[in-house]
Amino acid sequence: MARTFKPQIVSANDLAIGDVVYMNSGGGWTRKLAEAAIAHTPEEGETLMGRAAPQQAKVVGPYLADVALDDDGRPFPTHFREKFRTRGPSTRPDLGKQSANPERREPLAASGGI
Amino acid sequence: MYRYDEFDHDYVRARVSEFRDQTRRRIDGALTEDEYKPLRLMNGLYLQLHAYMLRVAIPYGTLNSRQMRTLAMIAERWDEGYGHFTTRQNIQYNWTKLTDVGDILDALADVEMHAIQTSGNTIRNVTADHFAGAAADEIEDPRPTAELIRQWSTAHPEFAFLPRKFKIAVTGSPNDRAVTKAHDIGLRMVLSDAGAPGYEVIVGGGLGRTPMIGKVIRDFLPKADLLPYLEAILRVYNLHGRRDNKYKARIKILVHETGIDDMRAQVEAEFERQMREEGGPLVAPDPEHVARIAAYFTPPAFAALPDRSEGLESAMAHDAALKTWVENNTSEHRAPGHAIVTVAIKGTGEAPGDATTAQMRVLADMGEKYSHDELRISHEQNVILPHVRKDDLPAVFSALRKAGLATANAGLITDIIACPGLDYCALATARSIPVAQDLSRRFAAPDRAKAIGNFTIKISGCINACGHHHVGHVGILGLEKSGIENYQITLGGDHTETMAVGERAGPGISAEEVGPAIERLVDAYLDRREGENERFIDTYRRVGADPFKEALYAA
Amino acid sequence: MPLITDTGFAPDDSPALIDMEALPDAGEGAALDLPLDADIAAIVPHFNRLALIVVPFPSFADGRGFSIARRLRALGYRGRLRAAGHVITDQYPFARFCGFDEVQISDILAERQPENLWLDAQGRAVPPFLKRKARGWT
Ligand code: HEM
Ligand code: SF4
Numbered sequence: 001m002a003r004t005f006k007p008q009i010v011s012a013n014d015l016a017i018g019d020v021v022y023m024n025s026g027g028g029w030t031r032k033l034a035e036a037a038i039a040h041t042p043e044e045g046e047t048l049m050g051r052a053a054p055q056q057a058k059v060v061g062p063y064l065a066d067v068a069l070d071d072d073g074r075p076f077p078t079h080f081r082e083k084f085r086t087r088g089p090s091t092r093p094d095l096g097k098q099s100a101n102p103e104r105r106e107p108l109a110a111s112g113g114i
Numbered sequence: 115m116y117r118y119d120e121f122d123h124d125y126v127r128a129r130v131s132e133f134r135d136q137t138r139r140r141i142d143g144a145l146t147e148d149e150y151k152p153l154r155l156m157n158g159l160y161l162q163l164h165a166y167m168l169r170v171a172i173p174y175g176t177l178n179s180r181q182m183r184t185l186a187m188i189a190e191r192w193d194e195g196y197g198h199f200t201t202r203q204n205i206q207y208n209w210t211k212l213t214d215v216g217d218i219l220d221a222l223a224d225v226e227m228h229a230i231q232t233s234g235n236t237i238r239n240v241t242a243d244h245f246a247g248a249a250a251d252e253i254e255d256p257r258p259t260a261e262l263i264r265q266w267s268t269a270h271p272e273f274a275f276l277p278r279k280f281k282i283a284v285t286g287s288p289n290d291r292a293v294t295k296a297h298d299i300g301l302r303m304v305l306s307d308a309g310a311p312g313y314e315v316i317v318g319g320g321l322g323r324t325p326m327i328g329k330v331i332r333d334f335l336p337k338a339d340l341l342p343y344l345e346a347i348l349r350v351y352n353l354h355g356r357r358d359n360k361y362k363a364r365i366k367i368l369v370h371e372t373g374i375d376d377m378r379a380q381v382e383a384e385f386e387r388q389m390r391e392e393g394g395p396l397v398a399p400d401p402e403h404v405a406r407i408a409a410y411f412t413p414p415a416f417a418a419l420p421d422r423s424e425g426l427e428s429a430m431a432h433d434a435a436l437k438t439w440v441e442n443n444t445s446e447h448r449a450p451g452h453a454i455v456t457v458a459i460k461g462t463g464e465a466p467g468d469a470t471t472a473q474m475r476v477l478a479d480m481g482e483k484y485s486h487d488e489l490r491i492s493h494e495q496n497v498i499l500p501h502v503r504k505d506d507l508p509a510v511f512s513a514l515r516k517a518g519l520a521t522a523n524a525g526l527i528t529d530i531i532a533c534p535g536l537d538y539c540a541l542a543t544a545r546s547i548p549v550a551q552d553l554s555r556r557f558a559a560p561d562r563a564k565a566i567g568n569f570t571i572k573i574s575g576c577i578n579a580c581g582h583h584h585v586g587h588v589g590i591l592g593l594e595k596s597g598i599e600n601y602q603i604t605l606g607g608d609h610t611e612t613m614a615v616g617e618r619a620g621p622g623i624s625a626e627e628v629g630p631a632i633e634r635l636v637d638a639y640l641d642r643r644e645g646e647n648e649r650f651i652d653t654y655r656r657v658g659a660d661p662f663k664e665a666l667y668a669a
Numbered sequence: 670m671p672l673i674t675d676t677g678f679a680p681d682d683s684p685a686l687i688d689m690e691a692l693p694d695a696g697e698g699a700a701l702d703l704p705l706d707a708d709i710a711a712i713v714p715h716f717n718r719l720a721l722i723v724v725p726f727p728s729f730a731d732g733r734g735f736s737i738a739r740r741l742r743a744l745g746y747r748g749r750l751r752a753a754g755h756v757i758t759d760q761y762p763f764a765r766f767c768g769f770d771e772v773q774i775s776d777i778l779a780e781r782q783p784e785n786l787w788l789d790a791q792g793r794a795v796p797p798f799l800k801r802k803a804r805g806w807t
Binding site for chain 2: 729743763766781798799
């Protein structure tokens with residue numbers, strides 16, 4: 001049975017602080033899943049991964065992750081592991097992306113350089 | 115305690131600047147991530163789900179108050195105000211920035227600490243009995259041996275790129291508190307027939323996806339032969355350990371596939387070859403050096419005290435909480451009038467092993483004031499004050515209580531080991547901390563926990579078994595099933611000298627079911643035990659698994 | 670493919686390599702390409718005719734070559750010993766300690782890790798146990 005293609009995004013960790021980042025439509029990186037570029041076909045997925053490959057000096061371990069789309073076409077995670085990555089530890093709601101002030105940790109990839 | 119000599123100091127500093135340089139080369143592109151990763155891992159730096167994690171070694175679990183204060187300072191200054199004590203006597207910081215690591219390592223070097231070889235396919239931080247030098251049942255303090263191994267294994271040029279990680283543990287007591295049979299090499303101090311101290315050498319133990327109990331490769335190894343013998347084992351492993359499949363790369367698989375007898379023959383041949391080498395084995399240390407190491411571990415001068423402390427007895431008579439805590443969280447010390455205190459880092463509803471900056475500072479104060487400036491980290495993720503006068507126990511209890519560190523549950527059902535699981539770990543298939551928190555709340559009532567008695571629950575968030583679930587009386591393994599977290603229960607494991615690997619009870623259950631299932635299991639045990647002193651594991655061995663499986667799945 | 674020694678990059682001056690099968694007939698000054706799974710004891714009788722042994726490093730993470738070098742030296746091999754393949758600068762001091770005289774890497778790797786990085790690597794942290802050993806552990 002051929003797998004029906006699910007929308008995908010490219011995710012990775014920021015080289016400098018390790019924070020979860022997503023590739024945006026400009027080929028750069030954002031820490032918000034809502035701003036991620038969405039691949040609707042396997043070819044689009046490969047194109048995104050192709051853009052990630054030369055960015056070793058910004059991010060670590062880029063990979064394609066499945067997402068689902070809400071009514072406005074914004075991506076949200078389907079797997080619970082990816083849900084945790086959009087938030088932070090479930091046991092420490094004060095830490096990670098879910099915290100009141102996630103921006104105090106400035107990622108390298110989203111800011112442009114060390 | 116061991117103090118660095120000039121070589122240690124020079125080396126640790128050189129490693130910090132080397133790491134800074136490697137990181138610079140990673141950012142510049144001279145090193146790819148594939149090449150940099152093993153180098154950062156050799157310095158204890160992992161990339162986790164949400165951030166980098168730095169694992170700092172606490173060699174053989176021993177540290178002083180100054181070092182504990184530095185650990186607190188690092189948590190405060192460069193992390194999020196807490197650290198996680200692990201089953202391998204390390205501390206992990208969960209929110210490290212790559213660009214801060216050099217500074218953190220320098221701060222550690224200031225107090226003779228480092229993160230070297232806490233990860234990667236190297237010889238890892240060597241662990242030892244956390245009661246070393248204090249336990250009443252000890253043949254010899256295992257720490258001089260552990261320190262010698264630390265010196266030999268640090269940056270060993272031949273063994274920095276092994277097929278897989280390599281863990282060594284040492285115990286000096288017949289009661290094995292160092293889980294030696296679940297290590298790549300376990301060393302147990304024994305006496306020869308003539309009364310000379312040496313080691314029983316155990317090889318090929320390990321947990322992970324194929325748990326194996328270590329096998330004896332040498333009944334008695336004279337102390338002086340230790341390093342050449344370890345070197346022989348490591349060389350055979352480095353040459354013949356499997357490199358085609360990372361799940362089969364540990365020495366336990368080599369021992370299993372080769373057979374212990376054949377393995378022994380190869381190791382002995384390699385050992386003999388070294389003994390014949392020109393000028394003797396390269397790594398045989400000078401006895402003077404060994405004696406110098408041992409001198410650092412001379413026990414402190416314990417005051418001559420009567421074994422019974424009147425002050426403590428009368429305080430306990432007035433304070434039931436103190437009494438419960440003393441009964442549960444102190445162990446017999448070799449010096450009369452002294453006790454070993456286990457500080458449980460297992461508050462009700464807390465993450466096992468997590469200590470805040472403030473708690474670490476209180477622990478440092480307690481160590482300095484009441485325990486000859488010594489602290490230990492146990493593989494149960496607790497902190498030990500090894501040398502406390504019984505007269506001082508009420509004061510220690512009261513200070514710990516203020517800091518939320520006086521939970522009286524050492525060895526009880528709420529003294530749970532749990533790995534970081536999916537809340538932090540990139541390899542996890544399910545969470546483990548919330549399961550531990552739930553169980554610790556369910557069994558929080560001190561009387562009930564006490565009535566249940568010695569009972570170990572160990573939780574891992576994936577098959578890698580960092581939470582030792584295979585050797586818990588009850589083991590809980592978090593897996594994924596059809597996109598949700600699912601927990602497999604094992605029964606009958608044992609981490610001590612009578613080590614046993616737990617048996618799978620049946621199909622996995624959902625996160626919400628774990629708590630009620632364990633409660634039913636405990637009730638089934640209380641119904642069946644013969645007398646209050648029969649521990650769960652004893653009842654289990656007597657009556658078998660069936661009644662407990664039934665209780666688990668009764669819902 | 671540059672050869673690296675303590676003085677930096679050097680051109681490859683080695684004779685043609687022979688394999689294990691040709692070893693019994695090898696003449697004086699032969700250079701042997703040693704497979705990682707070779708029985709080292711079997712080549713001991715040929716040591717005095719070998720001028721060079723080349724130990725492969727299929728990946729920098731495969732550390733078997735280090736143990737092979739130590740074993741060759743322990744068994745009395747005194748000729749040239751080379752680590753060839755994927756070796757990174759950080760491993761240079763390890764290779765030297767284990768008994769290698771030189772390292773050979775691909776041109777592509779040499780581009781990414783040029784001579785100055787290899788020269789820098791020599792000054793790297795010497796394990797304290799070696800230094801203590803040099804001083805007789807005192
Ligand atoms: C959070 C990041 C961690 C990662 C990525 C990690 C990774 C692993 C892996 C892959 C294994 C399996 C090794 C094998 O079987 O070959 C393992 C085993 C183990 N880890 Fe961890 N671990 C982590 C944290 C911890 C923590 C926090 C502890 C202590 C609480 C720990 C202690 C152990 C122990 C005791 C074992 C099993 C014993 C053995 O067979 O080596 N690890 N770990
Ligand atoms: S057992 Fe699995 S989830 Fe837990 S720390 Fe180890 S690798 Fe991570």
